[in-house]
Amino acid sequence: MSPGELKLPDYREQLPAVAARFERIRQRPVILTIRNLKKSFGSNGGTRVVFDHVSLDIHRREFICAVGPSGCGKSTLARIVVGLDDATGGEVLLDGKAVAGPGPDRGMVFQGYTLFPWLTVKRNVMFGLQMHGKAPSTADVEAREWLDMVGLAKFENSYPHELSGGMKQRVAIARALANNPRILIMDEPFAALDAQTRCHMQGYLMQIWKKVDVTILFITHDLDEASLLADRILVMGTNPGGVVEFIENPVPRPRSAAQLISPEFLALKKRLEEHIHPPAETETVEKLPMIKLTEAGDEVE
Numbered sequence: 001m002s003p004g005e006l007k008l009p010d011y012r013e014q015l016p017a018v019a020a021r022f023e024r025i026r027q028r029p030v031i032l033t034i035r036n037l038k039k040s041f042g043s044n045g046g047t048r049v050v051f052d053h054v055s056l057d058i059h060r061r062e063f064i065c066a067v068g069p070s071g072c073g074k075s076t077l078a079r080i081v082v083g084l085d086d087a088t089g090g091e092v093l094l095d096g097k098a099v100a101g102p103g104p105d106r107g108m109v110f111q112g113y114t115l116f117p118w119l120t121v122k123r124n125v126m127f128g129l130q131m132h133g134k135a136p137s138t139a140d141v142e143a144r145e146w147l148d149m150v151g152l153a154k155f156e157n158s159y160p161h162e163l164s165g166g167m168k169q170r171v172a173i174a175r176a177l178a179n180n181p182r183i184l185i186m187d188e189p190f191a192a193l194d195a196q197t198r199c200h201m202q203g204y205l206m207q208i209w210k211k212v213d214v215t216i217l218f219i220t221h222d223l224d225e226a227s228l229l230a231d232r233i234l235v236m237g238t239n240p241g242g243v244v245e246f247i248e249n250p251v252p253r254p255r256s257a258a259q260l261i262s263p264e265f266l267a268l269k270k271r272l273e274e275h276i277h278p279p280a281e282t283e284t285v286e287k288l289p290m291i292k293l294t295e296a297g298d299e300v301e
């Protein structure tokens with residue numbers, strides 16, 4: 001089967017194991033429902049609609065990746081789900097209850113390093129636990145367990161500046177998971193990491209997700225990353241902003257970097273590319289002003 005032959009909507013006939021996996025996912029309860037969500041911001045006296053008519057259901061322990069061009073509203077959607085921002089219309093339901101403000105049932109990991117620099121790794125993880133009423137002794141034990149889970153038990157007494165970028169993000173994941181959230185929302189958590197560390201982090205995240213009863217909404221610009229991690233990929237667009245497609249990922253699990261060249265993977269990536277970088281868009285690169293800081297004979301091709 002070559003990538004050109006794999007028509008994603010037909011994969012159910014071609015990949016029965018994948019079709020069966022999606023059938024099992026569909027039978028799990030819905031954790032997160034987004035219904036007819038709209039977000040607009042006021043600007044220069046007018047109103048700009050970022051997205052509208054966003055509706056979707058996410059099932060328990062599903063791994064959802066959201067992709068889309070810069071500015072289409074991925075982070076805005078994440079912030080609304082976390083409860084850091086209000087929707088203009090529609091609703092977000094977690095376990096059937098409307099989301100109003102942040103809560104321990106939703107964990108968040110951002111791109112930037114958000115650990116408290118003045119607290120040790122363990123105290124960073126303990127912080128959220130104590131905020132939600134855990135006694136220090138209980139928080140201490142649970143923080144150690146979570147650090148063990150992300151493979152950083154040995155670093156519990158280190159400070160964030162003593163850790164690599166990847167390690168900091170593992171602590172951030174431990175901190176977000178420590179409150180046993182129903183859903184973990186991750187907004188480009190690995191974007192600032194080098195390619196090799198990022199690849200390791202994807203592996204760590206897959207291992208953690210297998211061990212923890214948590215549903216993941218993961219935002220990324222990296223189409224390989226989305227194709228490697230996701231059960232389903234939410235493709236968002238602009239003008240009008242909203243859901244372009246919600247694609248069931250046909251790449252069989254368990255997955256590894258070796259599958260980056262499998263026909264399913266390549267077909268999926270092609271489909272995502274077509275949405276994110278339509279040919280018309282890539283051909284019309286904006287011309288920059290003709291200011292030259294070179295001498296004659298200095299030309300490059």
Ligand SMILES: Nc1ncnc2c1ncn2[C@@H]1O[C@H](COP(=O)(O)OP(=O)(O)OP(=O)(O)O)[C@@H](O)[C@H]1O
Pocket residue numbers: 041042050068069070071072073074075076077
């Ligand atoms: N607080 C705000 N006030 C006004 N406009 C905002 C605000 N927050 C976001 N926006 C606008 O909403 C749109 C969506 O922003 P958002 O950050 O959600 O996009 P994104 O898809 O996450 O982009 P990127 O991929 O670059 O992170 C942008 O046009 C942005 O300028």
Ligand SMILES: [Mg+2]
Pocket residue numbers: 074075076
């Ligand atoms: Mg963003």
